Amino acid sequence: MxxxxxxxxxxxxxxxxxxxxxxxxxxxxxxxxxxxxxxxxxxxxxxxxxxxxxxxxxxxxxxxxxxxxxxxxxxxxxxxxxxxxxxxxxxxxxxxxxxxxxxxxxxxxxxxxxxxxxxxxxxxxxxxxxxxxxxxxxxxxxxxxxxSNWQPGYAMGEVMAKKGIKKAVTITWKYAAGDESIKGFKDSFTKNGGEVIKDLNLPFPNVEFQALLTEIAALKPDAVYTFFAGGGAVKFVKDYKAAGLMDKIPLYGAGFLTDGTLEAQGGDAEGLQTALHYADKxxxxxxxxxxxxxxxxxxxxxxxxxxxxxxxxxxxxxxxxxxxxxxxxxxxxxxxxxxxxxxxxxxxxxxxxxxxNPVQDIYLREAKGKENVVVEVASKALADPATGCPLK
Amino acid sequence: MDLSTFLIQCLNALQYGLLLYLVAMGLTLIFGIMGVINLAHGSFYMIGAYMAFALAPMVGGNFYLTLILGVVLAVVLGYVLEWAFFSYLYDRDHLQQVLMTYGLILVFEELRSILVGDDVHGIQPPELLAGTLPLGDIMTYPVYRLFVSGMCILLALGMYYVFSRTRLGMMIRAGSVNREMVQSLGIDIQFLYRVVFAAGVAIAVLAGMLAAPISSVYPGMGNQVLIICFVVVVIGGIGSIRGAFFAALLIGFVDTFGKVLVPEASGVLAYVLMALILLWKPNGLFKAG
CATH class of the missing domain: 3.40.50.2300 (Response regulator)
Structure with a gap:
């Protein structure tokens, strides 16, 4: 004092x-x-x-x-x-x-x-x-x-809509980060003519995905958008691949799906495209x-x-x-x-x-070996909507 | 949900239930039969998974040798732990057991962090089991998951046989009812409990090693399975090996179909099930005789 x-x-x-x-x-x-x-x-x-x-x-x-x-x-x-x-x-x-x-x-x-x-x-x-x-x-x-969790999701929604994907399923943990990422994805994906036919989720940090993967196989969407990180991301990617879905229903996600996890995913993540504000190369x-x-x-x-x-x-x-x-x-x-x-x-x-919050470029990246190599800028100078902030 | 999806979901439920039973089996022994509240059970599971990761390079990446080496180390670990810590806990109240085993969780997590680090690791299943089987129109099912289910059934049968058909099983069951009486009949109950405890640890470690290729290996993984293991043991009836088996399958079905049919509530369904069953049968489904 x-x-x-x-x-x-x-x-x-x-x-x-x-x-x-x-x-x-x-x-x-x-x-x-x-x-x-x-x-x-x-x-x-x-x-x-x-x-x-x-x-x-x-x-x-x-x-x-x-x-x-x-x-x-x-x-x-x-x-x-x-x-x-x-x-x-x-x-x-x-x-x-x-x-x-x-x-x-x-x-x-x-x-x-x-x-x-x-x-x-x-x-x-x-x-x-x-x-x-x-x-x-x-x-x-x-x-x-x-x-903000919203940013990579929003950028990925644009990319997927541009690729001509019409029907998507989302899957994440039921918690704030997952919800916000899915919200960002939906905001841009539906605005650009896509439709989310189902939101799948499971309680954090549950990693028993088999039931939901079966659900995805039954729904047969054009693609899946996902938010998982850390151990959950490793397991989800491996399970998705093992369920034989990787080649039939393309998987996209926020960058954390493949960031710091590629070694543990042991090649199962090869070619996965994700969105984040940083990339290799x-x-x-x-x-x-x-x-x-x-x-x-x-x-x-x-x-x-x-x-x-x-x-x-x-x-x-x-x-x-x-x-x-x-x-x-x-x-x-x-x-x-x-x-x-x-x-x-x-x-x-x-x-x-x-x-x-940063107003920044969000990159589309592709997992190659141990790196998430940049493909293109998915969304230029993207700003979070900052809903509820009196300062803007 | 059409019929084929329904059948696949049933397979998922069965397979998850068996995996749960595998993980909870060691706890059934230690908590159910010896009466020690063992919060460190999840740590033994975690140790197993990390062993699958860390021991593999020492035996040239041979999966089966890793399993054997891991189980041997686990028996030694369990034997030493019982001698050093748990043997003092049988006559203490449950709170002291909780405190000590909680302490062990912290110690094991910290040791894990120091020895292996905090990274997430993936484990490849052995080549022979790495394939997949086609299922439905676009899905495939990993052979390794079926292998784990098979191992679980084998272990369950083996344990059931030992407990209900052998002299050793009889002595263990007798000891769980009345320790002093068994001792006065000239049976070395101390040694017997040490063996049971070591077996419980070994099964938990084996479960961790078998589950590692499915679940991957990450910090804090033990704490995730701990609670659901207690739910399995309590629903099944404390001390009942058969009860835990059916309880695990029941939870497998509730969890799988809960996730698909009522996703908003899937996190609590297992616990609601436990509450309902305890209201109906306060001692669990199969009370040990």
Whole structure:
């Protein structure tokens, strides 16, 4: 408390005495960035990639953003929504961080956004795709560097309609991420003349697909759109192939169906087309530079979409801090700078919407060997509808 | 739903039910017969699946050798665990059993993370069983799933035989009714329980290894099967091997047809079924005699 008061006095004094003093005071104090990411459990690898990506950008800038040194604090969010509020409060209140970066799990991120909004703490969400974060819960101090669940679904709906597919079946887990992805798919697929003849779903994280695969075989749609991730994605693709459906009813999905899972899918995913905001073999110099820097910095680790999202979270923070000369308290100026900027990401250049979600190209990719190789841009500069956000 | 789809769904249900029974069988032994609430059962299943992944390269990728090696290691693991931990739990109340076995879950998950990592892995079924059979007009059915069903039936028959037809089975059943009496008759009940426990662990590990090519291998997979295993054992009647068998098949059918006919409620159907059966028969379908 005392420190905060002193800080306020310093700010007041600087306002009175002129900007030079302020710049001097700011220079001496590092900015504390609090990582609230999974360090245990299913999403550990994703959390590591995000942290690595973030730190890579900061170290490329000489360890400083907006002229101030960056210092890190870490807490393991365990991907547990029940502990989310306590964990972020610990970062804000006892570690006194200036910026929070997190997280992977949408339920945890939603709880974090609520606290960040109430305490007016800067929050950068480097993965969780829940639409609410840049929808009804959006705030001037909350930014997302990744995607909304709706975006890949919407892009894939366009692609499939363009391929002349008329009747589709959707299948996913019955939870927010699945529902939002299917909603995006339906929005564009039906608008372009397609028809969804049935929505199949099963409770998260149930992976007994056989009954629903039989249902798909009986319905005989032109194609199937799906959202699964992680272990569920591996099993779904293998089961779909084993059920003999792969050659008869083409399977399409959001990119997570084949991201980080190709090795485990062992060739069964070969040729699968998915939509995501990042892909392998993107022909842009930024991506090439990023990949080689990442591989040099982190031995034995392959740069992936999560590392890109972490890297871009740091870029966005850097842009904001540059505009305020490293002053995190000037949130309006910081947000304005980020909204105006064009972020030079490895995924390709993108901008940030008023609701603070990336407006970005979504790629159509095809699984080839261990890579999701880019085929084309499925949807150019696609923006999430940000339904329910008062900022737009 | 036309007839052929209906028949395929019945096959799905049967096959899923048998898979469930395979996974729940070890729990029937440890929870049903020894009376220890073993939350770590899911971890043994998970260990099995990871063994199928990690041991395969050591025996040159031979699936059957992996199974044998895994079962041997599991028996050793079960024997040691019983000696070190579980033997102290028989006379304690259920809460202490829950606490300790929950602790074991955390330890096993962390060890798994340290030793093998947190990635998802796929396991290829052995070449001989990798094919598929045509089914209906466009579907095919993987041979490996039928193989697992067959293994499950074999194991079930074997266990039934041991328990109801052999002297060993008789001693185990007697021990589950009255430990002290069996001991006073000159039977080394401590050793007997150690063997039963080791067998329970071995069956859970075997289930994990057999299920690995179907389910793939991923962190936290044990926790997913744990609850449904308890449901199977409770519906079947605690301690009843036959009961668990029919309970697993029942859940297989309810789950499969629930997903197709009432998708909104498919997540709760198994539990509703359990509640209804317990209202009707508070001791489960087949109470052990």
């Amino acid at each position: 005392k420190y905060k008061q002193m800080f306020r006095v310093a700010l007041l004094a600087s306002a009175l005495l002129g900007a030079s003093l302020s710049a001097y005071a700011e220079d001496n104090k590092p900015i504390k960035v609090g990582f609230m990411l999974p360090a245990t459990g299913t999403y550990t690898a994703l959390g590591n990639a995000i942290e690595n990506g973030f730190k890579l950008y900061v170290s490329e800038q000489g360890g400083k953003l907006g002229g101030r040194t960056i210092e890190y604090v870490k807490v393991d969010d365990e991907s547990d929504p029940a502990k989310a509020t306590d964990n972020i409060n610990k970062l804000i209140k006892s570690d006194k961080v200036d910026v929070v970066v997190g997280t992977v799990h949408s339920g945890v991120a939603a709880a974090m956004a609520k606290v960040a909004k109430e305490t007016k703490t800067l929050l950068f969400v480097p993965n969780a795709g829940a639409q609410a974060i840049t929808g009804p819960m959006c705030a001037p101090n909350i930014f997302r560097s990744s995607f 993107l022909d842009n110099p930024k991506d090439k530079a990023f990949r080689s820097a990442y591989e040099t910095a982190y031995k034995d680790m392959v740069p992936d979409v999560y590392a890109v999202q972490g890297y871009d979270a740091a870029q966005m923070l850097g842009i904001g801090l540059a505009a305020t000369n490293g002053d995190v308290s000037k949130q309006a100026e910081l947000a304005a700078a980020i909204e105006k900027a064009e972020i030079d990401s490895p995924r390709g250049k993108f901008t940030i919407s008023k609701a603070h």
